[in-house]
Amino acid sequence: MQMSSPFTRLILAVLALCCLSQSTLAQQPQPKPPTEPQDTDVVRIAVRLVQVDGTVTDKRGSPVSDLTKEEFQLFVDGQLKPITTFYYVPPASGATTASAKNKDTNGQSKPGPPPTHTRLREDQVRRIIVLVVANVSADALRDVKKAMNRFVDEQMQPGDLVSVIRPAEGAGVLQQFTADKRLLHLAINGVRWNPLGNVGISAVPDADSTGESKDDDAAAATRREKSFYEDVVSSSWLRSFDLIVRGLQDLPGRKSVILFSNGFQLFGQDTQNRRVMEEVRTITDRAIRGLVTFYTIDARGLQTFSMGASVSGDELPGIGTPLKSGTFDSHKLPPKGPGEKIIQFVKEQDGLVLLAEATGGKFAGFNTDISAILGDQLGYYVLGYRPDEEDFKTNREERPYHQIKVKMASSNLQPHFRKGFYGQPDAVRSRARDSKSQQLMAALSSPFDSSDVWIKLTSLFGNDKKDGSFVRSLLHIDVHNLSFNEDSEGRQVANLNIVAVAFDQSGPIGDLVSQQHTVRVKRDRLEQVQKDGLTYELTTPIQRSGLYQVRVLVQDAATEQIGSISQMVDVPDIGSGRLALTGLIISGGAPRTRMTNPQSTNVDELGAPPTMKGSEDPRPAVRRFKAGMEINYALLVLNNQLDPITQRSRLRSQVVLYRDGKVIYTGPERNLEPAADQRLIVSGQINLGALLIPGEYVLQVVVTDSLVTDKNYQRVSRWMDFDVVE
Numbered sequence: 001m002q003m004s005s006p007f008t009r010l011i012l013a014v015l016a017l018c019c020l021s022q023s024t025l026a027q028q029p030q031p032k033p034p035t036e037p038q039d040t041d042v043v044r045i046a047v048r049l050v051q052v053d054g055t056v057t058d059k060r061g062s063p064v065s066d067l068t069k070e071e072f073q074l075f076v077d078g079q080l081k082p083i084t085t086f087y088y089v090p091p092a093s094g095a096t097t098a099s100a101k102n103k104d105t106n107g108q109s110k111p112g113p114p115p116t117h118t119r120l121r122e123d124q125v126r127r128i129i130v131l132v133v134a135n136v137s138a139d140a141l142r143d144v145k146k147a148m149n150r151f152v153d154e155q156m157q158p159g160d161l162v163s164v165i166r167p168a169e170g171a172g173v174l175q176q177f178t179a180d181k182r183l184l185h186l187a188i189n190g191v192r193w194n195p196l197g198n199v200g201i202s203a204v205p206d207a208d209s210t211g212e213s214k215d216d217d218a219a220a221a222t223r224r225e226k227s228f229y230e231d232v233v234s235s236s237w238l239r240s241f242d243l244i245v246r247g248l249q250d251l252p253g254r255k256s257v258i259l260f261s262n263g264f265q266l267f268g269q270d271t272q273n274r275r276v277m278e279e280v281r282t283i284t285d286r287a288i289r290g291l292v293t294f295y296t297i298d299a300r301g302l303q304t305f306s307m308g309a310s311v312s313g314d315e316l317p318g319i320g321t322p323l324k325s326g327t328f329d330s331h332k333l334p335p336k337g338p339g340e341k342i343i344q345f346v347k348e349q350d351g352l353v354l355l356a357e358a359t360g361g362k363f364a365g366f367n368t369d370i371s372a373i374l375g376d377q378l379g380y381y382v383l384g385y386r387p388d389e390e391d392f393k394t395n396r397e398e399r400p401y402h403q404i405k406v407k408m409a410s411s412n413l414q415p416h417f418r419k420g421f422y423g424q425p426d427a428v429r430s431r432a433r434d435s436k437s438q439q440l441m442a443a444l445s446s447p448f449d450s451s452d453v454w455i456k457l458t459s460l461f462g463n464d465k466k467d468g469s470f471v472r473s474l475l476h477i478d479v480h481n482l483s484f485n486e487d488s489e490g491r492q493v494a495n496l497n498i499v500a501v502a503f504d505q506s507g508p509i510g511d512l513v514s515q516q517h518t519v520r521v522k523r524d525r526l527e528q529v530q531k532d533g534l535t536y537e538l539t540t541p542i543q544r545s546g547l548y549q550v551r552v553l554v555q556d557a558a559t560e561q562i563g564s565i566s567q568m569v570d571v572p573d574i575g576s577g578r579l580a581l582t583g584l585i586i587s588g589g590a591p592r593t594r595m596t597n598p599q600s601t602n603v604d605e606l607g608a609p610p611t612m613k614g615s616e617d618p619r620p621a622v623r624r625f626k627a628g629m630e631i632n633y634a635l636l637v638l639n640n641q642l643d644p645i646t647q648r649s650r651l652r653s654q655v656v657l658y659r660d661g662k663v664i665y666t667g668p669e670r671n672l673e674p675a676a677d678q679r680l681i682v683s684g685q686i687n688l689g690a691l692l693i694p695g696e697y698v699l700q701v702v703v704t705d706s707l708v709t710d711k712n713y714q715r716v717s718r719w720m721d722f723d724v725v726e
Helices: 138-155 179-187 216-248 274-292 339-347 350-359 370-374 436-445 521-531
Strands: 050-057 074-077 079-081 085-089 127-131 160-166 256-263 292-298 380-385 402-407 413-415 418-424 448-451 455-464 469-479 490-503 507-519 534-541 546-556 563-572 585-589 624-626 630-638 651-659 662-666 678-689 695-705 716-726
Touching: 050 274, 050 402, 074 380, 079 085, 079 138, 127 138, 127 216, 127 563, 138 179, 138 350, 138 380, 160 179, 160 507, 216 274, 216 350, 256 350, 274 292, 274 418, 292 339, 292 350, 292 448, 339 630, 380 716, 402 413, 418 546, 418 651, 436 490, 436 563, 455 546, 455 563, 469 490, 469 563, 469 651, 469 678, 507 521, 507 534, 585 716, 651 678
Parallel strands: 127 160, 127 256, 256 292, 624 716
Antiparallel strands: 050 380, 050 413, 074 079, 074 402, 085 380, 402 418, 448 563, 455 469, 469 534, 490 507, 490 546, 546 563, 585 630, 630 678, 651 662, 651 695, 695 716
């Protein structure tokens, strides 16, 4: 990634560019204030206060939200504790969204609407959900991917921040938190079976896979060896889950981890798996401090065990009852063959049950309806008590582990709360003690945008015949929040730290850019610079197609205020020969007296256009227009087909205007001038209606190649977001 000199501006003739759209989601409603002032994004464990969070359901599993403190009893290590802090954090409201079919009346594939904003501010996030695909067998993986895709298409809500994590794989762009459904589908569909995950092709192992020997001593040795192996493997998986909790603990609100797994065994043949139990306790303690809840799903689904008549897993005694192996009556089954497989199957659910129950979540069994599983996660209670001083130790090696149990006054209610914590106070982290580099890296890796310094990023795909594909980004900085000081020569000076990095599916590409810039402005030009802002250009060569993310951070060195932002860029495979578009670049200007360009479009012709003065900024890096302005747009068509007889192209274009994700205007399809070239410029103008209300809009340009025989690849589109201001 390279950064050019400041004040670089793109003009309309730069055509090899693109970007994704943005639109702001509704802000999260504030929870009701607790009886005692608290930070509802934090569950505290301190010498003077311990808070635990959880949910309550009725007999039907429905959440209960109208309970009082008197209906709860809190036990710590078997002793009843007075509840000194009590409040309920209500669920966020928001309608679910469903995906639409992407076919037109002629059966042609049509481009979908531009995606909504994929980077949220912290106050816009309602739910943080992590979908984890752990040790899943090959035959179960297909159903797991279907369940996750269904959740993304039909059950994600505005304000949801979701990540798909595959333990032991690279932390590239496909494992980042996002609200972009396209990115999530790519991540889900990219999940592959991992033969190193201690699972085979089949969900249930063969009957002779236990390796038992007829000799009793050899059999006992084999059992001990297998038990040790299970202990090591299971604790290894749990350590990877602990890393997930570590990454979540500093994010706001209550976080949910949906874990798909073939299970892991807590108890060996002869002894308890001590490594596993210690890891579970560590995860539980970290989860209670970070408001992280596990919901676990047995990815193996319902199974038949070939016992003559078919027996499914949910019909067996002990299924769905924690802990499975402790309540499972194995004496009713044959000791060998199918009976042995059933016993092993049930034991492998113990880890899933304990991980969920210990963190205040639920073991969902074979249910893969993620929305239903999260139904009681939306609202939760927080209970607090004053601990005894001897409950806490500053020495990590001596810290005691305290068991927590919540009981309800009514037997019809079922509480789901954390099960324990270590007697060690939360570490108080001071931002002031962090180095500047740590602050910058933390802001750069955060899934949220920061707006202490207002910046706008426009990341765009382009392609050059000689140099190949690239992503060019325009970074616009509003200098009003920057701190300017006068130097000895009377100039106004501001110092900036700019950090940028690009990710592909595997991780960062190229080197991280970290530069210091000094802005020096003569006093009489400061007002003009404040009006225009600063524009920087960043260029990243791209070696292969795929989805990329560009992240940029700007810090005012004097005040240490930070602005951070990221942009997703979809880079098509130019070498495939399929129809593709470079980026859509738009700029604005005053409307002409008469539309003469055949590609021009009027949204409406009602009312007189307003005067072009005020807060608009029609440059490509900013894109703030007033109603009545004219938008100029341009892009480059790649790989269009040529008629075998005339050797000319046969393309059509169409513009669509969106507001809040809804179509407000669809222009007519227009035939483009035939040309003997497979790299064609498409340009035009669209007059914004004088009656357009202020807000965020998206302009989409759809290009159709009539010479492409496969209807799924006849149409492609690009879009660009812009604002209409007062």
